[in-house]
Amino acid sequence: MTKTYQIAVLPGDGIGPEVMAEALKVLKAVSRKENVAFRTQEALVGGAAWDHYHSHLPEETLTICRESDAILFGSVGGPVREQNTPKWQGVEVHSLLGLRKAFGLFANLRPARLFPALAFASPLRQDVAREGFDILVVRELTGGIYFGQPKGRTGTGEEEKAFDTMVYSRCEIRRIAQVAFEIARKRRQKVTSIDKANVLTTMVFWRQVVEEVAADYPDVTYEPMYVDNAAMQMVKNPQQFDVLLCGNMFGDILSDEAAMLTGSLGMLPSASFAGSGFGMYEPGGGSAQDIAGQHIANPIAQILSTAMMLRYSLNMEKPARDIEKAVEKVLAEGHRTADIAGREDTPVSTGTMGDLITTAYKQL
């Protein structure tokens, strides 16, 4: 009997639906080649859901997610200047952070790998870029300053204030550190833990707990690094890093930086888990409203996120690796969307890039 997987497909806003369409082409090809069935159920989220439900994360969408083996997520959010309209206000918090919290997705993996064919597109010094790099950001996703209480606004006039709270508990730090060290064992056995322990009490504690976990992994090199230095070291010498262990906010910022060093934010996939097989898979970047509707967005992050879904939630390592190989092949052949194109390249559209990767995958 054909094995069937249920996938919740949440394209969201902006370029979300455009890049999702390309990921689904690849998924269809996987289904044929591997003789498995993916029952995809599309659901609304973000601004797209607001139009129908006046909610950014409707109960209908949550139900579909609960019934699924994995969630394939596009992106949410409106134009940066329209954040204060009812449709877009709080959309990221209600929908994306809501999903992360609802499913307890505390561990977020963001692999940033510079493909040899894209060395020229990296803002790194070219002799450094030609060496390539492969960094995995392991980001804590359900704690820290994003979720810490209290949050709020008080007062009026010059005394008006707004505040967020950064909180981490021992168990929150320990479980994400364990994820980082376990993964490092299967990679190049190094964890760099990012903190700001010279200023923030939460980060003194973070460092202490990470050190306790590190003691259980004597085969893995552990080093702490301040976040400001890490941001600089990544541009100077990214090859020194293997796994970067980060809290929620530092991981958000450093993963965009790492992505750009691989040529574009449109290259960064991600996987989020709670410890079981279930997970959510989404590009690291957002709805890119500045290019939405132009069919020029890079679908690679969404396609590589789909490969991560096959690997981590559906236990299908072979097609996951083949999708990654197909992406590498298409890039090596010189095909590029606008964000990773050189001055002499004629960029391909989102749809063409998806077709090229699907064809390359089928031919492997």
Ligand SMILES: NC(=O)c1ccc[n+]([C@@H]2O[C@H](COP(=O)([O-])OP(=O)(O)OC[C@H]3O[C@@H](n4cnc5c(N)ncnc54)[C@H](O)[C@@H]3O)[C@@H](O)[C@H]2O)c1
């Ligand atoms: N996971 C998510 O859903 C997510 C992530 C980040 C930002 N956002 C939201 O997206 C909206 C826009 O935010 P922003 O502009 O600050 O960040 P963004 O990540 O959407 O875009 C930043 C820059 O990267 C480019 N970019 C991103 N993905 C690309 C791709 N696949 N191909 C080519 N270029 C790409 C964009 O064109 C833009 O110039 C905001 O509402 C923000 O909150 C959502």
Ligand SMILES: CC(C)[C@H](C(=O)O)[C@@H](O)C(=O)O
């Ligand atoms: C949109 C926003 C809430 C989100 C985050 O900060 O986690 C995004 O930037 C990301 O990196 O997934």
Ligand SMILES: [Mg+2]
């Ligand atoms: Mg981000």
